[in-house]
Amino acid sequence: MAEPRSKRPRGTLPACQAHRAGPSSRVRHSFPAAVEEGVCGVTSALLELAYCLQALGEYFDQSHVALPNVSKFFLHQALEERKAAEALMKYQQERGGHYCSKTIQKPNCEYAVGLMKALELAMVQWKTMVRYFEELYALSIENADPHSASTIKKQFIGPKIQKIKLMGDLLTNARRLDCSQDGRNSLGDYFMDRLQEEFRTGIEPCLPLQQCTGAAEALKQPPRESSQHRNGIGPICATIHCATMLPQRNGGIGAKVKQGREGL
Known part of the structure; x- marks a missing residue:
């Protein structure tokens, strides 16, 4: 028993x-x-x-x-x-x-x-x-x-x-x-x-295999477009900047961009 x-x-x-x-405390309950x-x-x-x-x-x-x-x-x-x-x-x-x-x-x-x-x-x-x-x-x-x-x-x-x-x-x-x-x-x-x-x-310990696979899949995904890209400002500026760096050959992209600017 x-x-x-x-x-x-x-x-x-x-x-x-x-x-x-100790002395009596008000929080004691x-x-x-x-x-x-x-x-x-x-x-x-x-x-x-x-x-x-x-x-x-x-x-x-x-x-x-x-x-x-x-x-x-x-x-x-x-x-x-x-x-x-x-x-x-x-x-x-x-x-x-x-x-x-x-x-x-x-x-x-x-x-x-x-x-x-x-x-x-x-x-x-x-x-x-x-x-x-x-x-x-x-x-x-x-x-x-x-x-x-x-x-x-x-x-x-x-x-x-x-x-x-x-x-x-x-x-x-x-x-x-x-x-x-x-x-x-x-x-x-x-x-x-x-x-x-x-x-x-x-x-530091290595990440588990599932976390490593998830990180690799995240890198493969395309980046999210920002607000500037959605309203059209970002891609136009990038295109003009990249086109001006190309050599201006006859009939090339640089010549076409230059003609477009003159037309404006």
Whole structure:
């Protein structure tokens, strides 16, 4: 028999237990204190994740590792997580709450000295964040806050699930290439850095075949006539200009145009 909803444990949601309610705001409406504490704690967890990804990006940019595309990938992901934390802060302010600043802990990623370890660490971190957001979503439903539940589900849970799928694909390719796990750079690491599409952030991806075909068909179509062409001004001017540039031979186009001008 399942337990009642009210007695189910909260799990591992990093709710801010020391959260202090700010001054009363006129915009605050149906924003439970428990949800505000959960949003505050998840925001700090997002900042810690961004710090961890930034540390991984800086590691792969060192001279003895020399995987610049992998470094750019992790730094870009760190920037996205930081933007997600800022978006959560903005949402909290819109609902009349506030974020209480905390000390961001040092990331525990010293053991991730290889590409395989770094990818596994990133996937574990994103799985943890998805669990936090799912618990926060359930907490919002329990406290009758459908607005927070809808925002968390659409803007945060969905993108994190896509990132987990991305890390799974990268880990599969890394195992195929036998990438290093102990910090010893291998040929597989070099191939992943140079050939993996997700790591090549500086190169724009090619257009799909359908878009390329559509662009080619658009080039084949004749250009649309402007208003000047429709009223007859454009073609006459173009004809006179092109005819005057031709050599005036006997019976040629240039001579006929000249005779026409004299007749006018």
